[in-house]
Amino acid sequence: MGLGTVGQGVLRILRDHGEALEHRSGVRFEIVRIFDRSFREKGDVIRDIPASDNMEDVLGDPSIDIVAELLGGIEPAYTVVTRALAAGKDVVTANKALLARHGNELFELSHQHSCEIAFEAAVAAALPVIKNLRRGLIANEIEALYGILNGTCNFIITRMQEDGLDYAAALREAQVRGFAEADPSFDVGGKDAAQKLAIISALAFDTRINEDAVLTEGIEHIRLVDHQIAADLKCVIRLLAVARRDPLQMRVHPVLIHEDHVLAHVRDERNAVFFATSNSGPQLLMGLGAGARPTAAAVVSDLVFLARENPETPEYWISGTKDPVIHHEYAYRFYLRFQTYDRPGVMADLARILAEENISIASVSQKEGPEPVNVVVITHTTPEVPLRTAIKRIDALDTILAPTVAMPMELDL
Amino acid sequence: MGLGTVGQGVLRILRDHGEALEHRSGVRFEIVRIFDRSFREKGDVIRDIPASDNMEDVLGDPSIDIVAELLGGIEPAYTVVTRALAAGKDVVTANKALLARHGNELFELSHQHSCEIAFEAAVAAALPVIKNLRRGLIANEIEALYGILNGTCNFIITRMQEDGLDYAAALREAQVRGFAEADPSFDVGGKDAAQKLAIISALAFDTRINEDAVLTEGIEHIRLVDHQIAADLKCVIRLLAVARRDPLQMRVHPVLIHEDHVLAHVRDERNAVFFATSNSGPQLLMGLGAGARPTAAAVVSDLVFLARENPETPEYWISGTKDPVIHHEYAYRFYLRFQTYDRPGVMADLARILAEENISIASVSQKEGPEPVNVVVITHTTPEVPLRTAIKRIDALDTILAPTVAMPMELDL
Numbered sequence: 001m002g003l004g005t006v007g008q009g010v011l012r013i014l015r016d017h018g019e020a021l022e023h024r025s026g027v028r029f030e031i032v033r034i035f036d037r038s039f040r041e042k043g044d045v046i047r048d049i050p051a052s053d054n055m056e057d058v059l060g061d062p063s064i065d066i067v068a069e070l071l072g073g074i075e076p077a078y079t080v081v082t083r084a085l086a087a088g089k090d091v092v093t094a095n096k097a098l099l100a101r102h103g104n105e106l107f108e109l110s111h112q113h114s115c116e117i118a119f120e121a122a123v124a125a126a127l128p129v130i131k132n133l134r135r136g137l138i139a140n141e142i143e144a145l146y147g148i149l150n151g152t153c154n155f156i157i158t159r160m161q162e163d164g165l166d167y168a169a170a171l172r173e174a175q176v177r178g179f180a181e182a183d184p185s186f187d188v189g190g191k192d193a194a195q196k197l198a199i200i201s202a203l204a205f206d207t208r209i210n211e212d213a214v215l216t217e218g219i220e221h222i223r224l225v226d227h228q229i230a231a232d233l234k235c236v237i238r239l240l241a242v243a244r245r246d247p248l249q250m251r252v253h254p255v256l257i258h259e260d261h262v263l264a265h266v267r268d269e270r271n272a273v274f275f276a277t278s279n280s281g282p283q284l285l286m287g288l289g290a291g292a293r294p295t296a297a298a299v300v301s302d303l304v305f306l307a308r309e310n311p312e313t314p315e316y317w318i319s320g321t322k323d324p325v326i327h328h329e330y331a332y333r334f335y336l337r338f339q340t341y342d343r344p345g346v347m348a349d350l351a352r353i354l355a356e357e358n359i360s361i362a363s364v365s366q367k368e369g370p371e372p373v374n375v376v377v378i379t380h381t382t383p384e385v386p387l388r389t390a391i392k393r394i395d396a397l398d399t400i401l402a403p404t405v406a407m408p409m410e411l412d413l
Numbered sequence: 414m415g416l417g418t419v420g421q422g423v424l425r426i427l428r429d430h431g432e433a434l435e436h437r438s439g440v441r442f443e444i445v446r447i448f449d450r451s452f453r454e455k456g457d458v459i460r461d462i463p464a465s466d467n468m469e470d471v472l473g474d475p476s477i478d479i480v481a482e483l484l485g486g487i488e489p490a491y492t493v494v495t496r497a498l499a500a501g502k503d504v505v506t507a508n509k510a511l512l513a514r515h516g517n518e519l520f521e522l523s524h525q526h527s528c529e530i531a532f533e534a535a536v537a538a539a540l541p542v543i544k545n546l547r548r549g550l551i552a553n554e555i556e557a558l559y560g561i562l563n564g565t566c567n568f569i570i571t572r573m574q575e576d577g578l579d580y581a582a583a584l585r586e587a588q589v590r591g592f593a594e595a596d597p598s599f600d601v602g603g604k605d606a607a608q609k610l611a612i613i614s615a616l617a618f619d620t621r622i623n624e625d626a627v628l629t630e631g632i633e634h635i636r637l638v639d640h641q642i643a644a645d646l647k648c649v650i651r652l653l654a655v656a657r658r659d660p661l662q663m664r665v666h667p668v669l670i671h672e673d674h675v676l677a678h679v680r681d682e683r684n685a686v687f688f689a690t691s692n693s694g695p696q697l698l699m700g701l702g703a704g705a706r707p708t709a710a711a712v713v714s715d716l717v718f719l720a721r722e723n724p725e726t727p728e729y730w731i732s733g734t735k736d737p738v739i740h741h742e743y744a745y746r747f748y749l750r751f752q753t754y755d756r757p758g759v760m761a762d763l764a765r766i767l768a769e770e771n772i773s774i775a776s777v778s779q780k781e782g783p784e785p786v787n788v789v790v791i792t793h794t795t796p797e798v799p800l801r802t803a804i805k806r807i808d809a810l811d812t813i814l815a816p817t818v819a820m821p822m823e824l825d826l
Contacts, residue, residue, distance in 0.1 A: 021552070139430065139434070141433075280710045287694060297692035310723045315439055
């Protein structure tokens with residue numbers, strides 16, 4: 001249902017590789033019917049498959065076992081999925097927004113009707129994150145996971161880091177190359193990564209999906225100078241989605257990662273998820289997190305997954321009852337950059353406020369140069385609440401010229 | 414069957430996490446019976462589970478659905494697996510050697526008896542390589558795969574690269590830390606990686622398993638100076654298992670990888686597999702390739718996988734009929750290190766022989782220092798056959814003091 005670029009990709013794979021799929025998995029797929037609002041304009045693609053713009057033609061057809069919801073957005077996707085489940089059909093969806101908003105309800109519904117919802121394509125497209133949690137890592141407690149889950153942000157950050165572009169130029173290049181929308185705020189503000197993190201965490205930690213419990217910060221305020229200073233510290237900047245089991249916490253924010261860590265080498269539009277597990281040790285998955293072809297391939301992999309399942313005992317993919325909430329009690333080493341005048345007393349003010357909030361300084365540096373100057377402080381491990389208080393007090397000083405940039409240093413990864 | 418460290422790990426996971434497994438997957442496992450030659454000495458571990466040293470007690474028990482073969486080696490593992498399949502039981506095995514030697518026959522047998530053999534634990538333990546090929550990437554042609562498949566070699570290479578240890582010292586450290594056997598030749602000679610590559614390739618390229626078709630070279634001849642020169646070239650050395658679809662080729666050998674590539678940051682005992690795919694783009698899996706706990710977790714993940722399968726339509730995991738053969742027609746840029754005297758005419762001899770074999774030189778360097786000196790040549794892309802001829806001729810010169818070290822530069826990764 002939905003014959004956009006992803007739907008057409010699924011069609012192409014099932015047509016061109018149907019025999020190979022059957023040879024490999026023992027499953028033969030038949031595309032019974034296509035629903036698309038503008039199916040009349042897509043005759044070249046649809047060819048001889050029955051098509052319609054009336055969703056009842058699909059939902060009411062008892063010969064259909066699996067519905068692939070590739071409409072995107074909330075409606076009519078929500079109606080399609082609920083109706084399909086109520087009709088006893090399994091569902092494959094690539095719809096992250098739908099799961100972030102209505103996932104808990106939809107998974108409960110799937111359970112009531114003994115159906116399954118597969119959604120590999122909804123989270124980091126080509127990375128088998130969901131299947132890995134359902135199968136590969138199932139004999140583990142997931143202790144923490146660290147994701148690079150937004151290709152737009154990672155592309156922008158990598159171009160700044162490697163090519164010395166400023167933020168605006170890197171964003172323009174991402175837009176030219178199709179990695180960023182005309183309005184990029186959903187991506188660069190961290191919201192896209194937060195929705196993905198909320199869904200993955202629900203599987204990893206057996207909770208309900210709650211995107212509002214993800215403390216979210218984007219990359220718009222990161223400047224080229226931050227990348228340069230990070231490089232001096234043998235680090236790179238990444239927008240990292242972090243979730244930990246105990247205490248349960250979810251956050252998306254730019255962090256400094258040591259350049260030796262494998263996540264520091266996830267470049268450009270690639271996505272990655274790094275799991276810390278109880279039995280299998282550390283594990284990384286890396287690949288393309290978006291794009292019509294990788295997404296279509298993930299949809300087809302879910303079709304195979306569902307078709308190979310034992311129909312007698314459907315799986316309840318997200319079944320947690322614990323509702324995650326925002327958690328503020330973090331402790332990190334922090335990178336702080338203050339933009340200020342090169343004037344006597346400024347450093348004394350910064351040091352005094354940090355001391356009053358009981359924040360211990362590991363190093364301070366200020367490079368000579370034209371005003372405004374950047375003062376960079378690396379803290380010892382410090383809880384975040386007093387740190388945020390200190391930043392608020394410092395940003396209120398007359399001598400501070402822009403909001404302070406604060407990034408955790410994820411050095412224990 | 415087999416209650417060594419892996420078997421005990423499986424027992425522990427099923428006991429301690431049985432409820433969590435059931436909650437996540439809907440599957441409840443019952444350990445019906447344990448076979449172990451020395452079960453009488455393992456009462457503390459076995460507790461109240463029926464155990465025996467007679468394999469008939471397991472193989473003849475019709476209430477057993479799945480047999481986990483954790484014996485290792487060829488016999489009695491081969492007998493156990495064939496008898497289990499003949500009795501209609503699915504099999505989980507962690508036995509790489511058995512699959513490398515008898516895999517084709519065992520998979521045919523599984524097909525005849527409508528059973529499945531799952532073997533995630535036999536290849537790179539904690540990495541979900543097999544499940545990813547059976548499910549995550551099933552809608553792709555695999556064009557090539559690049560694996561770091563031997564943790565012993567990767568540990569030794571990383572310690573040489575990062576700590577400046579020579580080969581003998583790095584090997585000793587690997588032995589002390591339990592990453593290398595007293596006789597390390599199976600690992601450092603590349604044979605272990607070659608067996609894994611033969612199994613993975615059979616799935617990826619739909620061929621029979623043939624470990625003899627893997628052109629195999631180990632790491633014993635790599636010296637500290639090679640790492641130092643690689644670093645000057647902004648590369649690192651890795652023992653890479655490479656397989657390509659067209660033309661089908663499999664090889665295990667040390668190569669130079671650019672330091673920016675993510676595989677260059679797979680360090681110490683970690684394993685990784687990098688796939689080049691037709692629809693999903695590049696994909697990397699990284700994790701622990703050995704160890705009792707990761708292997709046990711992989712066995713349990715396979716138990717879940719099989720238990721969730723539709724029993725009506727078992728999968729034929731390795732079903733290719735094409736038999737891979739060794740393929741010699743490669744072309745790479747090559748790193749060549751000649752050990753020789755600092756004497757007039759040596760360089761002229763090298764250059765003349767390379768020219769006669771039509772091998773074009775991209776760069777030459779020789780560092781001043783005590784004899785013997787190392788002359789390093791980087792070639793332009795050159796086919797391997799004339800290159801091997803040139804090396805044979807050069808190594809026959811009186812002025813050449815040790816076999817020439819030749820490594821492909823995998824720069825197109």
